[in-house]
Amino acid sequence: MSKVYAYILVMAVVTYAIRAIPLTLIRKEIKSKFIKSFLYYVPYATLAAMTFPAILSATDYWMSSVVGFAVAMILAFNKKSLLTVASCACAAAFIVELFIR
Amino acid sequence: MEVGKISDFRDGCRDAIPICLGYIAVSFAFGIESSKAQLTPLQAVMTSLLNVTSAGQFSALSIIEAQGSFIELIVLQFIINLRYMLMSTALSQKLDPELPTPYRLGISYGVTDEIFGVSVLKKGKLYPMYSYGLIFVSVFGWVLGTFLGAESGQLMPHRLISCLGLAIYGMFIAIIVPDTRKSSAVMAVVASAMALSTLFTYAPILNHISSGFRIIIVTVAVAAAASVIAPIKEDGDE
Numbered sequence: 001m002s003k004v005y006a007y008i009l010v011m012a013v014v015t016y017a018i019r020a021i022p023l024t025l026i027r028k029e030i031k032s033k034f035i036k037s038f039l040y041y042v043p044y045a046t047l048a049a050m051t052f053p054a055i056l057s058a059t060d061y062w063m064s065s066v067v068g069f070a071v072a073m074i075l076a077f078n079k080k081s082l083l084t085v086a087s088c089a090c091a092a093a094f095i096v097e098l099f100i101r
Numbered sequence: 102m103e104v105g106k107i108s109d110f111r112d113g114c115r116d117a118i119p120i121c122l123g124y125i126a127v128s129f130a131f132g133i134e135s136s137k138a139q140l141t142p143l144q145a146v147m148t149s150l151l152n153v154t155s156a157g158q159f160s161a162l163s164i165i166e167a168q169g170s171f172i173e174l175i176v177l178q179f180i181i182n183l184r185y186m187l188m189s190t191a192l193s194q195k196l197d198p199e200l201p202t203p204y205r206l207g208i209s210y211g212v213t214d215e216i217f218g219v220s221v222l223k224k225g226k227l228y229p230m231y232s233y234g235l236i237f238v239s240v241f242g243w244v245l246g247t248f249l250g251a252e253s254g255q256l257m258p259h260r261l262i263s264c265l266g267l268a269i270y271g272m273f274i275a276i277i278v279p280d281t282r283k284s285s286a287v288m289a290v291v292a293s294a295m296a297l298s299t300l301f302t303y304a305p306i307l308n309h310i311s312s313g314f315r316i317i318i319v320t321v322a323v324a325a326a327a328s329v330i331a332p333i334k335e336d337g338d339e
Contacts, residue, residue, distance in 0.1 A: 004144050007165045007174060011158075012151035014178040015185070020209035022189035024202055037328035039187035041290050042320060043214070044280070045327075046181050047273040048294035049319040050156060053302050054312075058266040060259075068267040069274075076278035082215070083123045086271035094264040101260065 059093050061100055068093035103197065104204060105228025113234020120215045120235070121242030123272070127155055128243045130268040132250020133257075134159065138166040142251035149247040153213055153240055157181050159269055163312055173314065180317045188217040195220070195227040204229040211236030214276055286331035294323045 052069075059065045072089040080088075128149055135145040140162075152158055157178050164174050189212050196205065208229060216235050220227055254262060281288035301307045301315045310318070 003168070004140060004165060005147075007161065007171075008144065008148050008151060010171055011148075011161050011174055011178045014175050015152050015154055015157055015182050016209065018179065018182050019185045019189050019212040020206055022186050023193050023196075023209045023212070024205045026190050026193055027198060033332050034328050036187075037332040038324050039183065040333050041287075041324040041327040042180075042187070043184040044277050044287050044290045045294040045320045045323040046184070046316060047156060047277045048291040049298040049316050049323075050160065050181075051270045051273045051277075052295035053299045055267065055270040058270055060263040064264070065267065068264070068271070072267070072271045072274040073278060076274045077282065079279045079282075080275070081119070081123075082272050082275040083119070083126060085275035086123070086126055086268045089267045089271035089274075090264045093267050094260065097260055097263065 059097070061097060063100060064093035064096040067096045103226075103228060104200075105230030107230070109228045109230040110234040110237075113231040113236075114238045115234075116219055117216070117235045117238035120219065120239045123215065124239055124242035125246035125249075127268055127272050128246030129250035130265045131155070131158055132247040132252070133254035133262055133265060134162055134250075134269075135247070136251050136254045138162040140165070140251070142248060145251040146244055146248050149244050150240070153211065153243055154182055154185075155213075155269060155272065160312075160316065167311075169311070173311065176317060177314075180320055184214075185212045185217075188212050188214075188221075191221055192217065192227065195223075197226060200229070208232045208236075211240065213239070215239065286327055289331075290323055290327045293326075294319050297323060 055069050056062055056065050059068065068089040071092040072085050075085045075088055131149065132142075132145050135148065136142070140148070148158055148161075160177055160181055161174060163169075164177065189209065192208065192212065193205075196208075208227075211232065216232075216239055219235060220232060223231065277287075277291055281291055297319045298315065301310060301319065
């Protein structure tokens with residue numbers, strides 16, 4: 001199981017380097033329009049790909065996942081806070097599961 | 102050259118309270134997931150303390166559980182956390198150009214979506230002391246939630262854990278969806294990334310690709326296409 005610590009350290013080093021290199025080295029603005037655009041779109045593409053379709057199997061029943069997903073989308077679209085969106089999605093799924101168990 | 106006063110540290114701590122609460126909820130889910138992936142509570146807490154990156158940590162769990170390759174882990178972390186490069190670059194513009202490297206290394210530790218969001222909106226120069234306050238309280242919540250989730254995850258009723266699995270996805274949705282309202286390009290990126298990811302998950306042959314590389318391929322393809330079709334305006338956005 002010591003391999004787990006190796007995984008943890010490797011990812012920590014990669015993640016820290018990503019954060020530290022620009023902050024310590026880059027003091028001028030990036031000029032490439034493509035790279036700037038690419039970096040701008042990356043979080044949206046990554047988080048969207050991680051969320052769907054994985055969210056459909058996040059709970060024990062697909063039905064509660066779908067309802068939780070719908071609630072999260074509606075609240076987020078109305079610009080509710082991170083905490084509100086996450087907790088309401090969980091609560092909605094919980095209520096659905098009360099009925100189908 | 103100023104690094105800020107103790108009052109700046111206190112301001113940072115105060116401004117981080119909402120982040121801290123949000124982090125406890127999400128990292129609680131991470132703690133539970135990590136115990137499902139056979140990590141000990143100590144390993145879970147170490148992961149949170151050393152990485153402080155929700156998406157990166159969650160995605161790493163599947164690789165760790167499957168004893169995947171280090172290359173896959175490195176590429177996945179690089180791609181998923183690439184956004185921090187943009188954020189760090191933006192933050193570097195808010196620092197005193199004379200600020201010595203040790204302070205920059207300290208601030209680097211805490212570049213997350215939420216801490217970045219608060220830091221970049223702060224008026225005037227960004228003092229290291231302020232950043233340290235933000236980081237201290239936020240990371241405290243992140244590690245505490247992880248510990249509680251990893252320790253008590255098994256004690257909680259199963260149906261509650263089942264629902265908490267949605268917390269992380271709820272947070273991701275809360276980060277990406279609001280911006281789809283002000284930019285149709287972002288809307289298109291989110292929709293096509295979800296569609297492509299679905300295709301890769303269920304289509305024959307494509308579904309043999311591991312989840313880590315699936316995310317990488319989808320991200321690079323969609324973000325590159327969007328950069329060509331709809332490059333961001335100069336001085337616009339972020």
